Amino acid sequence: MKSFLPGSLVSQIIVGLVAGILLATLWPEAGQAVGLLGDFFVDALKAIAPVLVLILVCAAITNHKKGSQARMGPVVSLYMIATFSAALLAVAASFMFPVTLQLSGTPEVMSAPGGLAEVLRNILLNMVDNPVNAIAQANYIGILAWAIGFGLVLRHANDTTKALMFDLDKAITKIVAYVIRLAPIGIFGIVASTISETGFDALLGYANLLALLIGCMAVMALVVNPLIVFLRIRQNPYPLVFTCLRESGLTAFFMRSSAANIPVNMELCRRMNLDEETYSVTIPIGATINMAGAAITITVMTLAAVHTMGIEVDFLSALFLSVLSAIAACGASGVAGGSLLLIPMAASLFGIDNATAMQVVGIGFIVGVLQDSAETGLNSSSDVLFTAAGSYKQGDPYPRKLPLQEAGLAVPAPVQAPAE
Template sequence: MINPVKAIHNANYIGILAWATLLGLALRNAPDTTKTMISNLSDAVSKMVTWVIKFAPLGIMGLVFESITKNGIESLLGYGRLLAVLLGCMVFVALVVNPIIVFVVIRQNPFPLVFKCLKESGVTAFFTRSSAANIPVNMRLCKNLGLDKDSYSVSIPLGATINMGGAAVTISVLTLAAVHTLGIQVDVPTAIILSVLSAVCACGASGVAGGGSLLPIPLACSLFGIPADVAMQVVGVGFIIGVLQDSCETALNSSTDVLFTATAEFKEWRKEGKEININKAA
């Protein structure tokens, strides 16, 4: 395994992640004072990231100005196409992938439940741009669906933290956009590895509003040997399209929390022979 100091110096994110995992396991039995110090250090780093993100509009303005100066106003079309691909993937997950998963589990038409979750949870999350802030909305929706409180009182807060399907889409699409721009060929196995890596990174994405799903992008880019400076330019592009991207991403994340919670409980109802009338959810 690569030296941890060298991994940090060379921005080897895979090496950093491996050492961080080992360090976390080694500190499981550390004294409470040590854990408190590490927690305080983590909070301080998150605070600094928040400050950086607040100044991000100035950097974004510079990126847009430089792009327009070099390539003309037509360069804005590139951002539009990237945003269209990104949002199109999220819509595909919400209206194709998720319904297939629900149908396989409960063997009924999934769309009434899917649309209810998008309407009552996704719309609110779209405007709040925060899965955590949308927890009360999801809890109320689960109650209206007649779900077991002992189940959704655990799954909804947990899902708001680690169920980040929209973030995984963002990481994968922006990384593949960078790979395509640099002319790097990607085969199917590598794309699958990227998808798995994106899903894992999304689970640990920062809770900082507007930047959580963008910060793991350098880690995903390192899979293709993309330098850190180029990867951070991809993050900058993400901030440019961040308003719509983050809103749609949060809507997908939050609505899926309720969707999968309901799906898991409906599966148990099906085993017990209880009636599952999803149409009432519409």
């Protein structure tokens, strides 16, 4: 144990992954029993994440020094570009490889947004939610709004109050570090219980749909995202891309919650020595609005229903679907399956009734064992990817606190000041 604990967290997670698969295969009953370990780990992260977001964002704004250049604008812009690009990619892939579904029977009635106006209304109302309730219900839009508000007000507080916020920041970060060390054991329990309970037999009937969904997400992660980053930093983006996928995407894949993966992303940004004033705000924002995977899921599932019913789709309708999916994805919940309930809203654009759309949602939950995992891995890993890319500006005479060599990025040499 002494030699195992100080080692690489990724290596330990891989060991836990392999052990979970072996246990579920050889002893399914035990695989279900150790699911408690996975539940304990994910619940611990979900419990600490709302408090972490509130304190870190509030502390970052409170202690923000005048003249410092926290680059949140470029990061949020990259989030928006990537989410819309993902929707466009999903539309193109759905027309190149059309998929049809087997729809029959009466689906279970579930609560889903009735339209884009309702999604926007929910976002606005969540922003003014009671702060205590926002933390209790993990309403990250409300938490962010209150954290920013408190931070802006506390910027004018005395030095003692600012020091307290700084100490709270360090304390909550330390607690999160201890929780993250449980990741190998937690993922061992998650994998063992998931394979024991569901297996993969139910997924074989939807192999084409899964291939299209995961294929789009793979292209987004390995082609589109690197292209967006390259246009920003003008360097080879793949070392950074692979670092984010390995260190963040792997844990997000198994936890299936962008919100629960916030502490992992915070720790990765700290190890990459990114500007804390930037990532303490952009990572929580990313878990809320950087939803390329959700945009892909909404678009692909909607167009699968469209193809099944033989509805003709013109270019303008497809373009509007991309815009609608991107906006709706930003309002998707940061928990497992959050994007699926937005499918009926997108399907209504083509006149598909709610009962049929809810059957598509039901299929989404069947394939969600892999689809939602891949979606979360893409969403969460790109939070760090775009935070790093947005924090970097090519040609800076004196690069800010950004030694990205650990992630494989070369930082330009500082420009010497002219001699007097």
